[in-house]
Amino acid sequence: MNVSRTRNATAVxxxxxxxxxxxxxxxxxxxxxxxxxxxxxxxxxxxxxxxxKVIENVLPSVVQIDASDSLGSGVVYDDKGHIVTNAHVVGKERTFKVTTATGEQALTAELVSSYPEQDLAVIKLDDPPSGLKAAEFGDSTKAKVGQIVLAMGSPLGLSSSVTQGIVSATGRTVSEPRSEGSAGATIANMLQTSAAINPGNSGGALVNLDSEVIGIPTLAATDPQMGDGAAPGIGFAIPSSMVKTVVDQIIKDGEVTDSGRAALGITGRTVLGDDYKPAGVAVADTQKDGAAAKAGIEAGDIITKLGDTGITTITSLSEALAGEKPGDKTEVTYTRQGADKTVDVTLGEM
Incomplete structure (x- = not known):
């Protein structure tokens, strides 16, 4: 199954x-x-x-973000004018126009920081209006399959739109598509929802019936058999627990100082086997004092397994690491000059 970001809209x-x-x-x-x-x-x-009641409580905290050549959504995080959205919504832009649910004149905002590794970003209004209402973020770890949720945002540029559905699954690990030279983030513990998520919904709010934001809608699945058209009823949202962790650090320090994401500390690329199918990740370089280097893994080695998980591509390696934490110990199997080797690795931090 493929996924597509829900950022751009060229026709309505x-x-x-x-x-x-x-x-x-x-x-x-x-x-x-x-x-x-x-x-x-x-x-x-x-x-x-x-x-x-939920719409009355939360929709005033959901905004439309104009990032020059694209439209997306955002959620007011505090009364100081901080707004959380997706990193792929802000792209490389640093200034934005923000329209609130009231549809009044657009406000200006600037980028605080972007964290593409988790596809999150924070922008800040230059002159926050009085009465700006921050959304209440709930505990996404308590989300249950079958729970009713509403998705709020600006799909196809239609600001203040609301769709309804349920939490279809929890704990999904999803890799975003590559774009503009980016490898695409691999995000763990995402919420899957049947609420419609369309272009422009990215960065909006996935809300429970207690008027709590439990996720940031980010991706919609696509069906290759339909020419990569949208697969109805399959969307994904970044859990609020991760959102709060990242956003609080950005507001406090201007950047993410503790990602909580495990890493091997390598630069790699997917390699093909004799059958021309993906067969592992070739190590192009290792970070000095990184997890792989400390374990003796070198440039030229081909990683084929992390723990019990087979590794065939960069994406599969990212997804395997997304389920681990910094400091975890795991076995890494790799091939060096045709010989298989296995070493114990203490994972580092992204």
């Missing part, structure tokens, strides 16, 4: 649509059947009220 097509809520009913007879039928509309009304 608006289709009027309504939301149809249907209640559940159970088989029965007599009075119990009648009471079940009467209770359904009330349940629908309660859920609709919950949706509207």
């Amino acid at each position: 097509v608006v289709v009027a649509a309504g939301l149809l809520l249907s209640g559940c009913s159970s088989s029965g007879s007599g009075n119990s059947g009648e009471s079940t039928t009467q209770a359904a509309p009330m349940a629908e009304g309660d859920l609709q009220d919950d949706y509207q």
Whole structure:
């Protein structure tokens, strides 16, 4: 399965649509059947009220970001004007126009710092307006499969749009597509959702019914059999636990000082085997005093396994490392001049 970033929009097509809520009913007879039928509309009304309450609470904290040649979304992080979004939304830009949910005149903002390794960035409004409302970030570790969520953002440039769905899965490790010379981030513990995520939703809010942001929508899956068209109902969001870790460091120090991400400390490239299929990662260089160098791994070695996980590509190595932590000890299997070797490695930090 492929994934695509949800940043750019070059055309907008608006289709009027309504939301149809249907209640559940159970088989029965007599009075119990009648009471079940009467209770359904009330349940629908309660859920609709919950949706509207969440939207009233959170949507004012979701903004549209104009990054010169692209549009994305962002979430107000505090009343000082800090806004969290995706690194791929800000790209290489340093100044931005920000439009709030009220649709008033665009505000100006500047980049504080970008952290492409986790596809997160923080920008700051030059002149935060009075009454700026920060979103409440919840605990994404408590997210459950089947939990109702709303995605808020500016898909296709349609600001203040809301879609609904559920948490479809947790703990996904997803690698972003390469672009503009970037290898693409590999992000662990992502939330998968069925809420529609379209171009422009990147950097917005994935919200639970307690009006808490539990994720930042970032990627939509694509289906190669459909010419890499969107795979409906499969989107991914960076968990709020990671968002808070990264953003708090950027606001405090101007950069990420503790990534919490494991690393081997190598520069590598995917190599092909005799069958012309990916067969491992060739080490092009090792960082001095890095984890690999300390374990005796050298340039020219071909890494084929990390722990029990087979390594065939740079992406598979990144995904394997995403499940580890700095300081963890693991075995690395590699080939040197045709001979297989295995060493114990204490992983470093990205």
